[in-house]
Amino acid sequence: MKNTSNTKRAMTTRQLTTAAIIAALYVVLTMISSALGIASGVIQVRLSEALAILPCFTVAAVPGVTVGCLLANIVTGAPLPDVIFGTLATLIGVLGARLLRKHPVLAPLPTILSNAIIIPFVLRFAYQVPDAIWFMFLTVGAGELISVGILGLLLYKVLKKQRTLFE
DSSP states (O other), rough: HHHHHHHHHHHHHHHHHHHHHHHHHHHHHHHHHHHEEEEESSSSOOGGGGGGGGGTTTTTTTHHHHHHHHHHHHHHTOOOHHHHHHHHHHHHHHHHHHHHOOOOOTTTTHHHHHHHHHHHHHHHHHHOOSSOOOHHHHHHHHHHHIIIIIIIIIHHHHHHHOOGGGG
């Protein structure tokens, strides 16, 4: 019995550590995107959103990416509605990616869709962006398609070759 308890504790510690590393990486990548001027606005390509593919490899990526998004939004000075609803959009996306982990080509879709639907309202009400909501659905969706659909799937292909990374 004692050995089983230690194994469970070690797994929990490893998952927590993995989640923390993913969260830190998300923050750093968002800060780089922000410095490049592509992290926010009507057209946004957060390099960090590529990490939304990681739930295909480990459940630890769900809290890792979510907490990373929360911290990144706070660090970059996002208004409270963006901190709350931007993080919620990411949480919905990574939960969906986790559910679709056996179908990695489809795994980016929940993140793309949740951000394309939620973020335009954040842009309108938190940032007073005057563009039409339907237009922002398209622009935010396009940015997410680049971040998660293209960069995320490229990341998936690279990490898939490194089988032991998340075992």
